[in-house]
């Protein structure tokens with residue numbers, strides 16, 4: 001299904017007066033303080049986040065999985081779902097494919113469909129954490145780090161295959177996340193595992209097209225519970241540096257131990273020009289994969305504050321690949337993604353309001369109270385009218401969640417696709 005522009009306009013009509021009042025009030029207040037509201041709106045509109053192809057169905061835990069019905073059962077339907085989210089939010093102009101779950105059958109048809117919905121193909125993701133049916137070698141004890149050369153070679157050629165698929169779609173980066181590690185002390189030789197991983201990544205990197213990037217993701221634990229080979233940003237950065245200029249670290253918000261200072265990690269990586277990608281989600285305990293901003297919105301703002309600072313001050317760091325990496329166990333996946341996109345835009349807009357000049361002076365003068373005031377003044381501003389205006393300017397919905405519900409989109413998807421469809425993925 002596709003949402004017609006007129007349907008969105010009808011939904012907007014009911015809220016337009018309230019929006020106009022709120023926007024005028026905020027816009028005047030910001031202009032009086034010297035902000036350039038038009039530039040802020042443009043930045044918000046330009047900020048696009050990729051939706052991963054595995055996030056459009058119900059996510060499961062190891063205890064069970066509960067369907068939302070009308071889930072997309074093939075790649076075409078997944079792209080259509082991203083198109084639905086994008087037409088409402090105007091923020092989800094890209095999809096990130098997971099191989100082998102979403103290998104296109106007809107490349108030109110897939111590209112045409114994505115093009116018509118204004119969806120680009122972002123980073124492609126390899127998968128060496130599961131065994132492919134009838135695969136010769138098993139990844140049970142690791143992939144790129146495995147002690148067996150045959151296993152490593154199989155994992156390397158899978159990544160090279162993923163690059164080829166991405167090239168046909170117009171992707172420009174490969175994301176590598178390894179589940180490799182160990183569950184028990186003594187199971188792995190740390191040094192051998194790291195050396196094998198570095199060698200394998202270098203082999204993949206050697207076949208990377210000139211205009212491509214390799215993004216190396218890290219994670220401290222899970223599915224291995226004693227050690228992971230790429231456990232933290234330092235290990236990822238070391239491997240990226242070993243591979244070369246076009247290899248970067250990818251930060252996933254959920255891939256940190258509790259209370260890690262993620263904003264400081266972001267800042268350091270951008271200073272070194274090595275932050276290549278970003279995965280959004282939120283968590284309370286570990287890699288919970290919850291809706292962005294649902295648990296720690298202030299932490300998200302502080303992270304965005306560093307991202308905005310880096311974007312403005314670190315030309316050595318390339319444009320980032322943004323993606324939501326969340327799972328949906330109890331919410332309609334599309335509603336959950338809409339909420340995540342709203343939280344991302346909100347944190348970004350608030351970070352754009354941080355008075356960087358005043359902050360610099362307050363830092364110089366060691367005025368700690370003033371520093372906090374500056375950050376929290378920005379954080380406490382209700383920026384939602386700015387997000388509404390940015391969407392309105394691009395024919396999106398004033399309130400994407402309300403439009404999604406009043407247009408009965410899930411019900412229509414169930415009617416179209418049936419109740420018992422299951423999306424491939426986690």
Ligand SMILES: [Mn+2]
Pocket residue numbers: 177217252279325
């Ligand atoms: Mn991730």
